[in-house]
Amino acid sequence: MKPVKVGLLGLGTVGTGVVRIVQGNQEDLSSQVGSPITIEKIAVRSIDKARNIDIDPACLTTDPWEVIRDPDIDVIVEVMGGIDSTREYILEALERGKHVVTANKDLMALHGSAILAKAQEKQCDVFYEASVAGGIPIIRTLIEGFSSDRIVKIMGIVNGTTNYILSKMSQEGASYADVLKEAQELGYAESDPTSDVEGLDAARKMAILGTLGFRTNVELSDVTVQGISSITKEDINYAKNLGYEMKLLGIATSQNDHITISVQPTMIRKNHPLASVNGVFNAVYVHGESVGETMFYGAGAGELPTATSVVADLIAVIKNLKLGVNGLKAIVPYKTKKLQSDDQVMYKNFILLHVDDKAGVLAQITQVFAEYNVSLASVVQQPNATNPDAEIVIITHRASKASFDRVLQHFENLDVIQRIKSIYRVEDI
Numbered sequence: 552m553k554p555v556k557v558g559l560l561g562l563g564t565v566g567t568g569v570v571r572i573v574q575g576n577q578e579d580l581s582s583q584v585g586s587p588i589t590i591e592k593i594a595v596r597s598i599d600k601a602r603n604i605d606i607d608p609a610c611l612t613t614d615p616w617e618v619i620r621d622p623d624i625d626v627i628v629e630v631m632g633g634i635d636s637t638r639e640y641i642l643e644a645l646e647r648g649k650h651v652v653t654a655n656k657d658l659m660a661l662h663g664s665a666i667l668a669k670a671q672e673k674q675c676d677v678f679y680e681a682s683v684a685g686g687i688p689i690i691r692t693l694i695e696g697f698s699s700d701r702i703v704k705i706m707g708i709v710n711g712t713t714n715y716i717l718s719k720m721s722q723e724g725a726s727y728a729d730v731l732k733e734a735q736e737l738g739y740a741e742s743d744p745t746s747d748v749e750g751l752d753a754a755r756k757m758a759i760l761g762t763l764g765f766r767t768n769v770e771l772s773d774v775t776v777q778g779i780s781s782i783t784k785e786d787i788n789y790a791k792n793l794g795y796e797m798k799l800l801g802i803a804t805s806q807n808d809h810i811t812i813s814v815q816p817t818m819i820r821k822n823h824p825l826a827s828v829n830g831v832f833n834a835v836y837v838h839g840e841s842v843g844e845t846m847f848y849g850a851g852a853g854e855l856p857t858a859t860s861v862v863a864d865l866i867a868v869i870k871n872l873k874l875g876v877n878g879l880k881a882i883v884p885y886k887t888k889k890l891q892s893d894d895q896v897m898y899k900n901f902i903l904l905h906v907d908d909k910a911g912v913l914a915q916i917t918q919v920f921a922e923y924n925v926s927l928a929s930v931v932q933q934p935n936a937t938n939p940d941a942e943i944v945i946i947t948h949r950a951s952k953a954s955f956d957r958v959l960q961h962f963e964n965l966d967v968i969q970r971i972k973s974i975y976r977v978e979d980i
């Protein structure tokens with residue numbers, strides 16, 4: 552049995568997990584595919600770095616091209632991250648007829664269509680299950696499990712780092728900065744954690760899920776993004792007292808084939824299954840017209856969970872190799888993209904206002920909502936413990952984004968409002 556030879560780009564958190572699983576489960580993996588799997592070459596940035604894994608130092612190189620150009624290598628596993636140069640490595644690997652497995656959502660969200668087109672031209676596989684929600688097989692589920700259905704809504708906690716931070720802030724009252732540091736030490740965060748906390752990582756994942764779920768080419772610029780860096784413990788407590796949990800949610804909906812996708816901190820009802828997804832866990836809720844509601848749960852980041860998806864993709868490539876069917880399963884989005892306008896995007900909002908504590912203020916504020924046809928589900932006014940202003944907490948009924956934005960614009964010029972302290976989307980379903 553001729554071994555299948557793998558070239559690995561990257562030996563960090565995920566790459567180490569890949570080596571560990573390929574070494575540790577070799578007997579089971581090779582009997583599934585009918586050949587041994589060997590990791591021939593590994594590109595790293597630093598050869599001398601101490602590594603918590605047993606590898607032959609002769610496999611290491613600092614030149615990714617050496618791995619890409621090695622004629623003996625059948626499959627490239629890319630777990631080093633990066634966008635522009637990584638795109639070149641992957642396109643060249645495909646040009647040379649090598650199959651590709653990647654965990655790189657940044658790359659797939661930005662250049663996925665060019666990469667998949669090249670793969671199809673060269674009859675190669677490109678699999679990227681680990682790129683969204685780490686160990687949860689959500690990409691395979693959307694491509695295969697729901698091939699018969701029409702997806703109307705995808706809601707996901709798709710970033711482990713931010714979910715870890717929000718859970719610890721909510722459950723232990725921990726400080727944002729301390730928990731972010733912990734998430735970095737645990738290998739959950741990106742090399743630049745700004746992309747986690749500012750929502751970009753989740754937005755990239757939602758662009759990938761939207762493309763697969765709605766069968767249209769969703770680009771990153773189609774996703775509206777807001778991160779968690781301005782959420783305070785006070786906001787989290789407000790959410791809890793009102794019966795919600797604060798989560799960074801990616802929400803993609805399709806109505807009459809018009810889609811909208813966003814990532815934003817969202818107050819979700821405590822009895823929704825997404826509200827109890829804590830720590831580094833991710834979950835993706837998928838609502839299909841025929842199947843109804845489904846939900847998928849598991850570790851969204853970390854060495855072994857992520858590597859599980861990478862190695863499963865590797866096994867899928869090798870099975871295809873044996874059957875001679877590589878490159879036949881690429882999903883080509885076929886629908887013309889139609890985005891919902893701000894008049895069509897509807898949801899509930901929470902808004903916390905600091906206002907003058909005097910008669911008639913509440914009436915002025917509710918009058919503005921009425922003027923723009925935004926109806927209110929609840930309004931609570933209370934004195935503020937730390938300053939002379941009062942706080943007004945409002946939850947609206949579902950209203951169009953356009954109307955709600957008009958309310959906010961009007962508030963900018965309303966003298967009785969000292970400050971719009973916080974605004975969050977609210978999901979009650």
Ligand SMILES: NC(=O)C1=CN([C@@H]2O[C@H](COP(=O)(O)OP(=O)(O)OC[C@H]3O[C@@H](n4cnc5c(N)ncnc54)[C@H](OP(=O)(O)O)[C@@H]3O)[C@@H](O)[C@H]2O)C=CC1
Pocket residue numbers: 560561562563564565566594595596597598600613614615629630631632633654655656657681682685738739740741742851852853854857
């Ligand atoms: N961490 C996680 O939980 C998850 C990560 N991902 C994605 O997986 C990918 C890898 O993430 P992760 O393992 O955390 O990243 P790490 O930073 O832990 O590892 C990156 C690896 O790539 C190597 N590397 C980086 N740049 C180069 C270069 N130019 N040339 C050669 N080697 C290079 C590094 O070398 P050296 O070791 O010498 O520094 C390191 O081994 C990313 O795309 C990430 O978004 C996806 C899902 C989950």
Ligand SMILES: N[C@@H](CC=O)C(=O)O
Pocket residue numbers: 682684685709710711712713739740741747752851852853
């Ligand atoms: N930084 C990411 C890693 C997995 O994609 C996360 O925290 O989810």
Ligand code: NA
Pocket residue numbers: 680681682683684685686687688689690860
């Ligand atoms: Na996944």
